[in-house]
Amino acid sequence: MTRTLLGVWAHPDDETFLSSGLMLAARERGDRVVVVTATRGEHGTDDPDRWPADRLGALRSRELDEALSLLGVAEHRWLGYEDGACPLVPRRTAADRIAAIVEEVRPDTIVTFADDGVTGHADHRTVGHWARLAWRAAAPRAELLEAVLAPGFVRRFADINEAFGVFMDDPAPEVAPDLHLRLDGEHLERKMAAMRAQDSQTRRLVEGVGLPTFRRWWGEEAFVRTAPAAVGAA
Template identity: 50%
Template sequence: MRHEVSELGTVLGVWAHPDDEVYLSAGLMALARDAGRRVVCVTATLGERGTGDPAQWPPARLAAVRAHEQRASLAVLGVTEHHVLGLPDGDCAEHPADDAVARLVAIIEQVRPDTILTFGPDGFTGHADHQAVSRWATAARALAAPEARLLYATTTDDFLHRWQHVYDRLDVFLADGLPARTPPELLSLHLALDGELADRKLVALRAQATQTAALVAMLGEQTMRDWCATEAFVDAAHATGRAWATWRPAVPADYAAWDHQC
């Protein structure tokens, strides 16, 4: 596992909201940093609508707090390079794609990544922001670094079956049929975190308390730790052209505290 991650070279993650990166790639980022690799994170929005209680957490306040939380979370993983595009939370699908892609191209040209991480075309949960970021990152990589490896976050039927009892308690997926499953033989990277690494990811998750405290309280620390201890990625070359199905775009809303799941 450590050897596979060390071979990824310089890693650039492109995500929609603070906490997407930690749920889907915290173990990968920590392992890469431990191996001396450069890891850079890009977040499209500040997640200012990521609350079920907008009266207590008006957008400006939540954005400021989530920015602090994300810095603390990334610090746990050893990641110090972070770019925020500052786009409106929930409205990425309406933002001009040319502008977003151009800004990502500039970052890619500066970072010169060997590996780019992002959502698959399904957006994992079906979130419209996730889907837009996937399109932008895919297009920016094609323009600025076509030689870089592009990995989409994914999951498997076995994982979903194992954790169905958790999903039954949560309203996670925003379109029917989600998430897209990848057959194990097509996975490009499959990390099973344990011991110190799983604990470290839990600490990084807890650092983003406005999004995770209620979920940890609901599930318990051990279940949260174990549920989030698997990370899986598929090469875009393998995913592109597959029958992803037609996803119903998510409608932007005032999101619950845990709608960006592992």
Template identity: 45%
Template sequence: MTHDLITPCADGLVGGTVGAADVARLGTVLGVWAHPDDEAYLSGALLAALAAVDRPAVCVTATRGEAADPDAGARARAALAAVRTRELEDALAILGVSDHHWLDLPDGGCAEVDAAGPVARIRAVLDQVQPDTVLTFGPDGVTGHPDHRAVSRWVDLALDQAGGDVRLLHPVETPATAQRDRELDEDFGVYELGRPRIVTPEEVVVHLVPDDALLDRKVAALHAQASQTSGLIDAVGIERFRRWVSVEVFAAPAR
């Protein structure tokens, strides 16, 4: 089975949408992420596309995102964790994901956690789900966040232990998509800790430019996580925000 869901164009841009047959070739998909909203930002349109063709998708979230405000005390963090838990449940329902697992690890502290515990739990989900495709951060963590990078390491270790033929895909950029809205990236410090890997068009496995219906669902899932997204949406406007999140690109790990 080929791993190329779309034949990349020479300039790295693919117009239109991924067809149902293309999405179905991903098989059962497991996404492993660090915080609520990672799944929607990085793969929301793809998850919605999978749901539209009745392909199973499962998500794992390592933390409940309680440390989004680094100055918050214990009570405020607990309250935010509860909010983000409800928000993620709503977002996953919008995207058509009904199978979700929490690892309940400390937000902002994943890099300090003994890897054996989360690796064993991810391995258990792998054994249960038997995915054909796993989506997670590359070693760069997309934004360089230490929690993201820790999750990437855990998934690698869990897959090594599990063995088998599983397609692993990381969110990446092409030279073209990396220029999509650099001003927004810089104004809001999106990549102040690091940037995602930039790949050639030939390395791209999935390059999804969603149609309006899929993009509506992705944006709705992000809007549902208002504690994290409403400030940005209000600041830049919904149309600019839609354009900013309107492409999803995945590639196999760098060799």
């Protein structure tokens, strides 16, 4: 039976960093995968003179299209919120919009950020919260997967996490994931290709640490699972 995976993320590249392996495995089984992105990530630059928001937003949209196509994902929706401003969006409005997508897509699994936003980014934390509200309201019988850091990520990559400002704040304490993917072979290659397709975000990381380290750094994915609720309408 075909299943449906719905990813709910804040910026182009979140889906690729955190769930490429999950999406590749789903597509390989013939499952439907739909990705929702709240913002175009139009402020994601240290050089806003060279990359005004319109230009960067357009570039990141194209990069996301390319990455999703490399991952075999054909369905994508934008929420159209401003990068960095998700916490200012009325929570109910945003959650209702995601719930409408959930009602239409009818996912078996919803994947989003854990409460800490993985990196502590306020947009991540907010979008994860919206997705959980939408899950409870519109698909309480779906499985919820919340992305967390892979075991040992904070310790093993402490130097480069610090150097590249991965965390907005001290990372949340490590939790034992229910699902831990260690990508290798074709899945790892395809994830790396999708990450490098988002060159505006990943080039400085790849060039900064070298490709072999970059592959180890982002070659694992981890999720905490909340099983389908026993309650709710049939």
